[in-house]
Amino acid sequence: MANDFVWFELVTTDTKAAGDFYKAVVGWSSEMSSGPAGPYTIFKAGEIPVGGMLEMQGVPPGWLGYVGVDDVDAYAKKVEAAGGVVHKPPQDIPDVGRFAVVADPQGAMFIVFKGSLSEAPPRPAPMSPGSLGWSELHAADWEKAFAFYASLFGWVKYDAMPMGEMGVYQTFGGPDGAFGGMFSNHQPAPGPYWLYYFGVEGVDSAIERVKTQGGEVLMGPIEVPGGAFAVNAKDPQGGLFAFLGPRG
Template sequence: MTYTMLEKAGKNVCALYQMPDVMQQQGQVPYWLSYVSVEDIDASTQKVATLGGAVLQEPCDVMESGRMSLIQDPTGAVFALWQPKQHIGADLVNEFGTFCWNELQTKDLETATQFYSGLFGWQTRTTKNALGGEYVEFLRGEHSGAGMIEIQADWGDVPPNWVVYFTVENCNATLEKAKALGGRVDMDPIELEDVGRFAIVQDPQGAYFTVIEMAGNAS
């Protein structure tokens, strides 16, 4: 399997690989896979079932880079656990054109909260989102590491999933560029006070991601 690292300024940003044939045959659409770093992947993976989740792939070595396992939470969202060796993850984040945020979209906030709090020791803080519903932040100590939002009926057939955000200098310009490259805008920009302006994009192969122009960026 060919594994391609994407870089910016000579630093690892994210990666791509060919979806296995068996997943394509099952009708799995392309998606961005989010990883959570853990100290002991065997212990964390064993804990998943006791919290109501499922282990889709047992821990395995990824050469000398680290060890990974594939997990499905009790609400259906899939993510990976990663115990780093030589590769800790993205070297460059929170800069234009790089990863800046993870967000869980789920149909059961309470069940998801119990699972992730139990697995990683995360705390939560709840506020209102741009649509008037609840927005849950996952905290590790005082650090806000990810968010969670409830899937709404008017979203259509959206399964529980982890969404990745990439920060951009200009949201509108990025959307135009995405369309010119064969992608499409799935959700037009929404303004979040004191946060920024974000939109959902689908790449030419069908994978969804979010771009966000942080508040204070020059447009």
């Protein structure tokens, strides 16, 4: 799965509260581990690890996506050469892999990562509850952003969907198909960012869980191609996320 998203990480100010929220809303289980920055929570869909969480004060809560690459140091240099920024230079996580925290030229942050395992770990079935369903870039200028990511990762364009006054929603992915979309969001707060969609069994019940658990529904449910419905939301600490699935 090189050059695709392979892991997701929530940086938040309150891991206990955020963990309870996401387990209730998305249906994950969790287990404790440790990382370079201290205690580390691993979220699991069934028995399959899908993401992590760490506590950090003084930074806005949010999700970061890890893109799998074959050489983290080389990709960090490519990001800088293409006008992006390296926020945290390449470093090792013992027995896990090597990573660097970077941002595209418009400021959207992501992580380049190479795992220490010889083969990629299993992933949940696409669109199954708790899986990653879609990765969406809210760009200042999606066409310039696409050029950056295409040159970096070899991503290609798939369907382009007109959104009226909001312009075009461009889907993208690797040779096996689309796994994300991007558009020019003229009000991306606090700046361009990646938004990640998680699969749920039913969006209507998930919306109720967001509300009862102290989160906020920002948009949706909106029907998307393929018959699923998507919802954009905010967790109680302020982290933006989204989910999709059938109604009910």
